[in-house]
């Protein structure tokens with residue numbers, strides 16, 4: 001007998017990736033490219049700052065919105081790197097990862113029934129957090145072609161705007177496709193947001209991971225966008241700090257005030273030691289980034305070449321993040337069936353495109369946040385698994 005559970009939460013699907021994880025748990029010796037967790041180590045000076053914090057007994061509650069020096073360092077970084085002017089006291093909140101930034105912000109802004117435009121394919125949480133806040137996620141198809149890969153098409157957004165539309169989600173560089181939104185695309189979306197009085201949730205955890213001269217732009221820095229842009233940043237990817245769970249939110253004061261309450265009455269602030277580590281990370285040095293991005297690029301070039309040589313993949317060269325999202329060509333299977341085949345026949349785990357939305361069906365995501373040799377082994381296994389196709 002059930003006493004009843006929250007309809008809103010019940011209505012949020014559990015991730016399809018659980019099927020793959022469960023299968024994987026019954027096997028040994030699996031090589032997996034499903035998780036977007038950098039294989040690099042957190043920089044030494046960052047770890048030292050955390051050790052220092054422990055030694056100094058910096059192990060108590062901190063202000064709910066984050067320690068002042070960290071918020072000041074964030075404001076400085078936002079100004080210098082992202083071109084965003086923010087007030088460290090009123091327009092920034094330190095959060096539990098980028099995820100905490102998105103969660104507190106969606107809870108603070110959305111009301112039941114609010115429609116939010118989410119480019120599809122999407123990072124699953126970008127859609128689920130809208131649902132968790134009681135909103136209605138509206139899929140906006142990304143444009144896809146073999147030559148240009150995935151692109152944001154402003155007209156597709158326009159077509160789906162109704163009088164219930166409250167916000168647009170943007171994630172660039174993009175998970176799962178590796179797309180980097182161009183300045184022109186973002187400008188067009190900024191215009192739409194202003195014309196229709198919409199908020200923009202901008203999710204930017206991969207801001208430092210771009211290739212081939214591509215540039216990351218923060219839409220919150222565009223003229224007229226500060227008052228309507230809610231940006232989630234993370235230390236997870238840039239500094240290989242996924243387990244530290246630290247990120248931050250930049251938003252107009254009235255939103256931070258409400259997000260503050262969500263954080264206060266849920267987790268009551270962020271881990272003190274991780275905040276000291278984040279401060280050291282933001283203060284630098286940042287020279288390690290050049291080598292890190294060069295290594296991701298080397299892996300990207302290899303994985304794209306290997307996948308394209310297999311003929312059953314049409315793999316476009318992504319410009320950012322650390323994912324490739326090839327289209328399956330004539331395999332006669334859903335992406336989930338194909339991924340199950342790879343696991344069964346090749347002991348190789350990856351993520352079916354279908355978990356990233358309707359538009360993800362027919363594609364597969366491979367993360368290349370693993371060593372070159374490990375990725376090569378994964379590619380060898382795929383070749384073995386598809387021999388019979």
Ligand SMILES: Cc1ncc(COP(=O)(O)O)c(C=O)c1O
Nearest residue numbers: 097098099123175205234236247
């Ligand atoms: C697109 C996107 N946004 C946000 C996040 C959140 O990362 P974290 O909560 O570790 O900062 C991730 C993590 O994979 C991501 O891929």
